[in-house]
Amino acid sequence: xxxxxxxxxxxxxxxxxxxxxxxxxxxxxxxxxxxxxxxxxxxxxxxxxxxxxxxxxxxxxxxxxxxxxxxxxxxxxxxxxxxxxxxxxxxxxxxxxxxxxxxxxxxxxxxxxxxxxxxxxxxxxxxxxxxxxxxxxxxxxxxxxxxxxxxxxxxxxxxxxxxxxxxxxxxxxxxxxxxxxxxxxxxxxxxxxxxxxxxxxxxxxxxxxxxxxxxxxxx
Numbered sequence: 305x306x307x308x309x310x311x312x313x314x315x316x317x318x319x320x321x322x323x324x325x326x327x328x329x330x331x332x333x334x335x336x337x338x339x340x341x342x343x344x345x346x347x348x349x350x351x352x353x354x355x356x357x358x359x360x361x362x363x364x365x366x367x368x369x370x371x372x373x374x375x376x377x378x379x380x381x382x383x384x385x386x387x388x389x390x391x392x393x394x395x396x397x398x399x400x401x402x403x404x405x406x407x408x409x410x411x412x413x414x415x416x417x418x419x420x421x422x423x424x425x426x427x428x429x430x431x432x433x434x435x436x437x438x439x440x441x442x443x444x445x446x447x448x449x450x451x452x453x454x455x456x457x458x459x460x461x462x463x464x465x466x467x468x469x470x471x472x473x474x475x476x477x478x479x480x481x482x483x484x485x486x487x488x489x490x491x492x493x494x495x496x497x498x499x500x501x502x503x504x505x506x507x508x509x510x511x512x513x514x515x516x517x518x519x520x521x522x523x
Contacts, residue, residue, distance in 0.1 A: 327470035380488035450478035
């Protein structure tokens with residue numbers, strides 16, 4: 305009989321993702337039959353195959369830690385932002401593929417009809433195809449919906465009609481995430497998206513972006 309490996313208590317990043325998925329399932333009255341497999345031989349961060357619609361694969365060894373967000377070799381990232389290379393972000397991205405091929409399959413089709421050409425380039429990865437764009441936008445709606453409302457109110461409104469986010473859409477909740485953002489993420493949010501938090505107004509304010517990279521574009 306082969307040796308069996310069981311993880312009793314997952315790392316914090318994995319735990320955060322699983323908690324959000326469980327909450328997502330609960331508030332939307334869904335019943336998931338999801339298997340999350342850790343495969344250290346996987347050539348990518350994660351993978352979802354519609355042929356096996358109840359399984360997502362993750363390679364934890366390729367996922368990044370929040371400390372690595374300071375690396376000059378990587379674009380700024382963190383959970384709750386448009387780019388998240390942590391295990392939390394990777395699991396949620398693949399989960400969103402899973403959801404849009406299962407309980408939210410009608411939403412996936414509706415999204416492609418609603419936004420056939422108006423692509424939302426949240427990140428380089430989101431620009432791969434419409435389905436990756438959808439998954440990346442969904443991850444933000446799940447982890448930081450108020451930020452998505454600021455970046456792309458049309459996407460936020462679309463998701464709101466189809467499912468409930470496990471995270472409150474509020475300035476306070478977004479501020480809590482913002483205060484945990486690495487400096488590089490805050491700078492990019494300001495320079496490329498024209499968004500910053502004003503301690504005077506105690507709210508997020510619009511600024512003139514100094515860079516057009518990663519902003520919504522028409523293709």
